[in-house]
C-alpha cells in the first residue's frame with residue numbers, strides 16, 4: 157500500500173458514512189471517492205474527488221482503502237459487486253454492525269486484508285470512539301493505516317478478539333443513545349420540579365457537557381473520584397445518589413441494558 161496520502165473509496169454515504177467523510181475531507185489529506193446511489197449532499201460533493209452511483213464508474217482508479225458504510229442488510233450483496241475496484245492488497249474496512257469478518261471475507265473477491273470496526277455517532281464531530289478487529293491477512297501496516305484513517309474521527313482501540321465487538325457495541329456503539337436518554341430523563345425530572353422545559357433541557361445538557369469535559373481532562377481522576385468529590389455527607393447530591401445507587405439500582409439497570417444490546421448484536425451477527 158502506498159504511503160499517505162491515500163485514495164479512499166467510501167461505499168455508502170448516509171448518516172455514518174457521511175459523518176466520517178465530513179471529518180476526513182476537513183481534517184485529513186485523503187483523496188475521497190464516494191459510491192452511493194444518490195448524489196452526496198452539496199457540502200460533501202464539492203470536496204470529494206468523484207462520486208458514482210455504481211462501481212463501474214470507478215474501475216480505472218486504484219483504491220488503497222475501501223470503507224463499507226452501507227446497512228448491514230445489504231452489505232454482503234454490495235461487497236459481491238466490488239470486484240472491479242478491489243485487488244488482494246486493498247484494505248477493506250467495514251463499519252456495519254453485526255457483520256462478521258468471515259462473512260465479509262466470503263463475499264469479497266480476494267483473500268484480502270479486512271478490518272471490522274464499530275464507530276459511534278460523535279465521530280461526526282471528531283469525538284468518536286472506534287474499536288476494530290483485523291483478519292489474518294492484515295499486516296501491521298494495514299492496522300496502522302486503519303488507525304490513521306479512523307483516528308481522524310476520534311479515538312481508536314484495536315481488539316484481539318472479534319467477539320469483544322459485541323461488548324464494544326453495547327458500551328460505545330450504542331452508548332451515545334444512553335447519554336441522550338439521560339439528558340431526557342434529567343429534563344423531565346427538572347420539569348416535574350417546576351422548571352420550564354427549555355430551562356430544564358438546557359441545565360441537563362450543559363451539566364452533561366461540563367461533566368464530560370471534566371472526565372476528558374485526563375488528569376487521572378476517575379468518574380468514581382469525581383462523584384465522591386461532589387457528594388457531601390448529608391447533602392443534596394447524596395440524597396439523590398441514595399435513590400440511584402440503592403441496591404445498585406442504576407448499575408443493575410445498565411448491566412441489564414448493555415447485556416440486551418450485546419445479545420442483540422450476537423443475534424444480528426448470526427442472521
Ligand SMILES: NC(=O)c1ccc[n+]([C@@H]2O[C@H](COP(=O)([O-])OP(=O)(O)OC[C@H]3O[C@@H](n4cnc5c(N)ncnc54)[C@H](OP(=O)(O)O)[C@@H]3O)[C@@H](O)[C@H]2O)c1
Pocket residue numbers: 167168169170171172173174191192193194195225226227228230234251252253274275276277329
Ligand atoms: N448510525 C450510527 O450511529 C452507526 C454507528 C455504528 C455503525 N453504523 C453502521 O453504519 C452503517 C450505515 O448506517 P447509517 O446509519 O449511515 O445508514 P444510512 O444513513 O441508511 O446510510 C446508508 C447509505 O448507503 C447507501 N446505499 C444504499 N445502497 C447502496 C449501494 N448498493 N451501494 C452503495 N451505497 C448504497 C444509501 O444511499 P441512498 O440513501 O441513496 O439509498 C445511504 O446513503 C450500518 O452498517 C451501521 O451498522 C452506524
